[in-house]
Amino acid sequence: MSTLLKNVTNCIWHAFDSLQNNEVVHKSKLKVLTANIGTLLDLYGVEKGLDHFRSSQELTFDEFRYYLQHEVFSSLPKTVTLPVVREYEKKISEVCWFVCRKSLLGRDKPVFGDDSVFKLFRIFCLLADLVQDSEESSRYVVVLQPSEAGIVAEQLVLCLGLRWDAADWEALGSSIGHFKWAAFLAVLEAKYCCDHQLHAEALVEAVDEIYDVFIEDIIKKGYLYKWGYLLPTMREYWCVLQPCALTYYKSSAQREQCGRVAIDEYCSVEPAPSAGDGKLQRFQLVTPERTFEFATQDHKSRLQWVSALRQAAAVSGGAEGYQRRARAGRRGAGARREREARETRARLQNEVRARLAAEAQAQELAELSKKDNKKLEELKNAQAELERLLQEETQAKRDEEIVRALQARVLTEEWEKREELERLQEEQNRMLEEERLKRKQFEMLQAEKEAQFKEAERRLKELEEEKQRLDAELRAAQEKISQTEHNALALHVQLRDHPIFRNGERARRAISFVPTTKSSSDTLIDVKAIRHLKVLDDEDKL
Structure with a gap:
């Protein structure tokens, strides 16, 4: 994993620099650092190879970095997701900070707390470059370009609610040049955070804010309404957008995670059909698995979230973080500007030489004109x-x-x-x-x-x-009336055929007792008719 080693090289250099003596470090000290790094990467025993690496008992930073690349980081899988890489970077940075924190925290009037200084240290290592101290020496140093340091300082000043002066920073950057860690921290504390009206909580929140932007790659965060999957209603969540995921919590404290939506290059953001209420501005996040529906309170917030989600989907691929890609883009633009500046300087020098040649020629002509009085x-x-x-x-x-x-x-x-x-x-x-x-x-x-x-x-x-x-x-x-009529007719026929009908008077009495149509109590009437027939039979027997 050359990418992971490249991302943590600046942190490892600071740890190496705190241990070195005359540009080298003894292997016994490097074994401890290597064992801790290997333990974080689930690689055990990687420090044992240092005994057989090189014949000397001391190593330079180039030799130690070569050993890490070929004996430690090469054992990791070639393809690792961005969240895993970010977690590795955090753990390795904590180990390196534990080694070098004593030398990097020393200053006369501290303003930031130790935790805030560690976060600024990670931001510094993210944006800084590892360069040689001089062309003749093999010693390295981690420096931060004034433009990159200006981006961090501007973000910190804006988070503190202060006014950013770009011209003042350009003058300061041109006077200092490249920023080392001590100079970078001193400028932030002495120039922008020395105001006594600033509370310690405000400084912590400001550092956390820029830490989320640069290290956690948080593109945007805020409240969003989300349409529930099991309970079909709109509920408000605190959402945090990163290049690889949209995580939503119950509140801005981000303690209770309610869900996480994975984002990749196959995701898209589309407008959602209006629900007719006219109060919420809806949009849909379409992923390969399912479609999520979100909403905001106003149209401006909807446009900002749609733009941020599309940007997250565009930069979600690969193992490089969003801020590292942005830094590489800024470096490319800076290199192009430097190349254009060099070309401009060369063109100006050619014009100056041409002008000097023209002036020399004009002087020769003047001398000739003075001599030619004839x-x-x-x-x-x-x-x-x-x-x-x-x-x-x-x-x-x-x-x-x-x-x-x-x-x-x-x-x-x-x-x-x-x-x-x-x-x-x-x-x-x-x-x-x-x-x-x-x-x-x-x-x-x-x-x-x-x-x-x-x-x-x-x-x-x-x-x-x-x-x-x-x-x-x-x-x-x-159907019930039809059935009743059918039962009445059958009973009428049965009574007519009964032997008691031989006596005319009893027959008339019996028949007159049977109703022609049945009502809802026709069953009770049938029972009474049968009992009447039994009485007539008993009278005949007597």
Whole structure:
């Protein structure tokens, strides 16, 4: 993992520098540092190879870095995700800080706390360069370019609510040159954080803010509304956007994580259909797994979040963090500016040489003209020529005055036309504003009509369901009446065929007792008819 070693080289150099003596460090000290780094990377026993590495008992930084690259970091997988790389960097930085913190924390009037200084140290190592102290010496030093240091200082000043003076920083950067760690920390504390009105909590919050930007690669954070998956409602969360993920919490304290949305180059941000309430500005984050719906309170915040999410999706690939890529882009632009400056200086030098050659040639001509006093006639002709040129120049000045007068008239006409155009533009803007108001009223009327139409559809559906229920009850009642009539007819036939019908009077009595139609109590009537028949049978027996 050459990328990981490259990212933590500056931190390792500071640890090496705190241990070195005359540009070398004894292997026994390097074993402890190497063992701690290997333990963090889940590699054990990597420090044992130092005994057989080189024949000397002391190593330079180049030799130690070569050993780390080929014996330690080469054992890691070639492809590691960005969160894993960021976690490795943090752990290795903490180990290196533990080794060198005593030498880097020493100062007369400290302003920042130890934790804040460690965070500034990580930012310094992220943006700084490892360069040789001199061309003849093999000693290295970590320095920060004035432009990069200015970016950190500007962010810190703005987080503290102060005014940033770019011209003052340029003067300071040109006087100091490259910033080493001690100078960088001293400038931040003595120049921008020495105000007694600043509270310690404000300094801690400001350092945490720039730490999140540079180290944690937080592109944006703030409150967002999210549409729930299990509970379909909009809930407000504190969201933190990084190039690889959007994490949302219950509050800005970021203690209770509610979820995490992975972001890659296949994600996209699209506008969401309006819900009709008109209060929230919605948009969708489309991932390969599912689509998430978010919303903001106003249109400006929606545009900012959409832009930030698209930027996060664009820089999500690879194992390099967002700030490291931005730093590389700034270095490339700086190299281009330096190259253009060198070309400009070379062109100016060529022009200066050409001008000096022309002046030397003019001087030679002047000397020749002084020596050649015999050519008086030519000088007279030259005088006559000069007079003619003077007349031509006078005429040219007159023509120039005429042209200027014409230009003044054209400019006057142009101003008049511009005023007319501005008036037309104001009228057009007014008409556009009226058109927007009419469109908004039409949209509100259309939304109201749609709500009425939906309510009518719902009522019609309820009426249809009520009609179906009544039809079912009517059919059940009709079937019950038909069954009742059928039972009455069968009972009538049974009574007519019974032996008691031989006696005419009893037959009439029995038949008259049977109802022609059945009501809801026809079952009870059938029982009474049967009992009456039994009574008639008993009378016959008697």
